[in-house]
Amino acid sequence: MSQRIVLAIILACVLSSCEKKPGGQTIAVVNNEEITAADLNAELSSANISAANASKDVRSQALDRLIDRRLVAQQAKADGLDKSPEFLNRERRATEDLLIEMLVSRQANTQQVPSAAEIAKFEAARPGTFANREIWSLQQIIYPLPKDAALNAKIAAAKSLDEVAQALTAAGIQYTKATKQFDSAALPPNLYVQLAHIAQGEPFIVPGPDKAVASVITSRQPAPLNADQQRQLALAQMKREQVNQLLGQRVKDLKAKAKIEYGAGFGPPKS
Numbered sequence: 027m028s029q030r031i032v033l034a035i036i037l038a039c040v041l042s043s044c045e046k047k048p049g050g051q052t053i054a055v056v057n058n059e060e061i062t063a064a065d066l067n068a069e070l071s072s073a074n075i076s077a078a079n080a081s082k083d084v085r086s087q088a089l090d091r092l093i094d095r096r097l098v099a100q101q102a103k104a105d106g107l108d109k110s111p112e113f114l115n116r117e118r119r120a121t122e123d124l125l126i127e128m129l130v131s132r133q134a135n136t137q138q139v140p141s142a143a144e145i146a147k148f149e150a151a152r153p154g155t156f157a158n159r160e161i162w163s164l165q166q167i168i169y170p171l172p173k174d175a176a177l178n179a180k181i182a183a184a185k186s187l188d189e190v191a192q193a194l195t196a197a198g199i200q201y202t203k204a205t206k207q208f209d210s211a212a213l214p215p216n217l218y219v220q221l222a223h224i225a226q227g228e229p230f231i232v233p234g235p236d237k238a239v240a241s242v243i244t245s246r247q248p249a250p251l252n253a254d255q256q257r258q259l260a261l262a263q264m265k266r267e268q269v270n271q272l273l274g275q276r277v278k279d280l281k282a283k284a285k286i287e288y289g290a291g292f293g294p295p296k297s
Contacts, residue, residue: 045058046058046059046060051063051064053065053066053089054089054092054093056093056096056097056100057097057100059096059100061089061092061093061096065092066085066088066089066092069088069089069091069092070084070085070088073088075088129273130269130273133269133272133273134265134266134268134269137265137268137269139261140261140264144264145257145260145261145264148260148263148264149256149260151215152215152218152263153215153218153222154210154211154213154215154218154222155210155211155215155218155259155263156251156256156259156260157250158210158222158248159209159210159211159248159249159250159251160209160210160246160247160248160249161207161208161209161210161246161247161249162207162208162209162210162243162245162246162247163205163206163207163208163243163244163245163246163247164205164206164207164208164241164242164243164244165187165203165204165205165241165242165244166203166204166205166206166239166240166241166242167187167190167191167194167201167202167203167204167229167239167240167241168201168202168203168204168237168238168239169194169199169200169201169202169237169238169240170199170200170236170237170238171233171234171235171236171237171238172197172199174197177193177197180193181193181194181231181238181240182231184229184240185227185228185229186227186228186229186242187229187240187242189229190229190240206241209249210222210249221243224243226243227242228242229241229242230242
């Protein structure tokens with residue numbers, strides 16, 4: 027047998043072995059890229075569909091979406107987008123986010139369930155979320171954050187939204203008015219205590235990076251949770267706080283052990 031024939035046979039064997047076919051956990055092959063049963067189950071899960079209860083038609087539609095996405099991704103790679111700096115930066119960020127999410131999930135699953143007394147103490151310290159939860163109706167004025175400190179002080183001292191509007195108008199600053207429904211459970215406990223006892227019609231100011239919002243509470247509607255809802259919410263918040271504390275301490279420990287070198291002008295501010 028000639029050397030050329032032997033090489034042809036070897037090449038044919040290699041090519042056939044590299045060509046992927048559906049079978050086993052591989053449910054489809056798109057341009058020689060596998061789509062597995064795990065891929066399909068993840069697609070169903072992302073659409074809040076139980077893989078165990080999904081009908082044949084639903085699974086087929088989900089697989090079709092996977093194939094469409096794989097084809098578009100393959101075209102993006104063919105265009106070289108997977109080699110671009112933007113893609114590499116976003117890929118690295120997505121990988122870090124996923125790893126952190128998995129670490130947080132592991133920490134959350136290892137936490138001890140709080141006792142009834144601990145839950146009761148947690149709820150008592152957050153009346154705006156539990157015992158005294160309310161839905162507030164707000165009237166608001168939204169305006170660009172002034173750079174004039176004296177004007178900001180005047181607005182902060184206003185006793186009504188009309189006084190806020192007058193101060194802004196006098197300074198030539200345009201503003202918009204709005205109404206909003208607000209759940210007191212969204213407030214940190216210390217801020218709830220302040221706003222729960224604010225005088226009727228007195229505005230409070232929430233500054234942002236470039237805009238500020240002046241609001242007054244026009245009505246308060248009780249929105250109590252039943253005992254089971256309170257317990258589930260308290261447990262979720264307690265677990266989140268426990269995990270945040272653990273991760274915060276872990277970050278401090280890791281930073282203390284890590285070798286971190288900063289470029290000129292990028293180091294942390296001196297305390």
